[in-house]
Amino acid sequence: MLVLLSVNYHHLCTKLSYYDLVFVESCGFKIALCQLLVTADKERNIAHARKAIEEAAEKGAQLVLLPEIWNIPYSNDYFPVYAEDIDAGAGASPSIAMLSELSERLKITIIGGSIPERSGDKLYNTCCVFGADGKIKGKHRKIHLFDIDIPGRMTFKESMTFTAGESPTIVDTEVGRIGIGICYDIRFQELAAIYAARGAHLLCYPGAFNMTTGPLHWELLQRARAADCQLYVATCSPARVDNASYVAWGHSTVVGPFGEVIATTEHEEVIVIAEIDYSLIEQRRTYLPFQKQRRGDLYQLVDVQRLNTGKS
Numbered sequence: 041m042l043v044l045l046s047v048n049y050h051h052l053c054t055k056l057s058y059y060d061l062v063f064v065e066s067c068g069f070k071i072a073l074c075q076l077l078v079t080a081d082k083e084r085n086i087a088h089a090r091k092a093i094e095e096a097a098e099k100g101a102q103l104v105l106l107p108e109i110w111n112i113p114y115s116n117d118y119f120p121v122y123a124e125d126i127d128a129g130a131g132a133s134p135s136i137a138m139l140s141e142l143s144e145r146l147k148i149t150i151i152g153g154s155i156p157e158r159s160g161d162k163l164y165n166t167c168c169v170f171g172a173d174g175k176i177k178g179k180h181r182k183i184h185l186f187d188i189d190i191p192g193r194m195t196f197k198e199s200m201t202f203t204a205g206e207s208p209t210i211v212d213t214e215v216g217r218i219g220i221g222i223c224y225d226i227r228f229q230e231l232a233a234i235y236a237a238r239g240a241h242l243l244c245y246p247g248a249f250n251m252t253t254g255p256l257h258w259e260l261l262q263r264a265r266a267a268d269c270q271l272y273v274a275t276c277s278p279a280r281v282d283n284a285s286y287v288a289w290g291h292s293t294v295v296g297p298f299g300e301v302i303a304t305t306e307h308e309e310v311i312v313i314a315e316i317d318y319s320l321i322e323q324r325r326t327y328l329p330f331q332k333q334r335r336g337d338l339y340q341l342v343d344v345q346r347l348n349t350g351k352s
């Protein structure tokens with residue numbers, strides 16, 4: 041598999057103080073985006089993802105991100121057939137068992153893309169975050185389901201099959217505080233803003249944009265979320281399969297806290313590796329302190345989950 045390496049230096053930094061950022065000992069690390077080719081053979085896809093993650097770890101990645109729906113093709117016909125019961129343990133969920141085993145053995149953090157999850161009589165599009173001890177640290181069920189109908193161009197209705205998740209997911213990991221969204225979730229800037237307000241360093245979006253919206257919106261949205269929130273954004277798509285019923289745009293990307301593309305790719309299968317340096321977040325916020333200039337007297341962001349749990 042081809043490996044791309046971006047050219048940014050990482051280093052240790054002291055304290056991130058601004059905008060409610062948590063202190064992390066090491067601000068610099070390598071992230072790998074595994075833009076996987078997905079087939080109709082689930083067993084093969086799991087074995088294939090395993091190899092890619094091992095390869096990424098060999099190249100020094102401490103954080104590995106997988107695509108949205110990487111274990112089967114992205115299709116309403118497949119979701120119910122291959123959904124896994126994540127909470128029922130390793131035997132019921134071979135995809136989760138593999139990710140847990142690898143994160144523990146390789147001592148890396150894995151954002152496990154997403155897989156169709158069965159829970160009772162409901163199906164969710166779900167991303168699990170694994171700590172370097174192999175444990176699930178967070179589980180994000182896609183909050184905004186992708187329903188699109190552009191006549192003659194693009195029609196897809198995730199809501200035919202999936203139920204929407206009910207909460208934002210922000211996770212403290214060995215490589216910083218990470219806010220999770222799945223694909224279409226990236227269109228909702230309020231979610232990103234809430235993660236930023238809760239001190240996220242990085243937003244990760246496993247995603248599978250398509251050939252209609254991808255060229256116009258994929259990079260634009262990533263750069264917008266990064267520039268709005270002055271933090272890192274990473275996305276990971278499946279590789280493109282031209283004769284699939286849903287053709288993915290590809291172009292997995294890492295964007296820095298000034299809205300700059302740090303590493304990206306085209307649509308083939310590849311592992312993109314980039315350096316992330318969290319000290320740049322503070323630097324960008326110092327240079328351009330617009331977060332301090334918000335007009336709370338005119339508009340405000342309400343974090344409903346925090347409001348309901350009584351956290352400040």
Ligand SMILES: NC(=O)CCC(=O)C(=O)O
Nearest residue numbers: 186223224248249250253
């Ligand atoms: N899988 C998705 O959520 C796709 C979202 C997408 O393509 C969009 O345009 O939004």
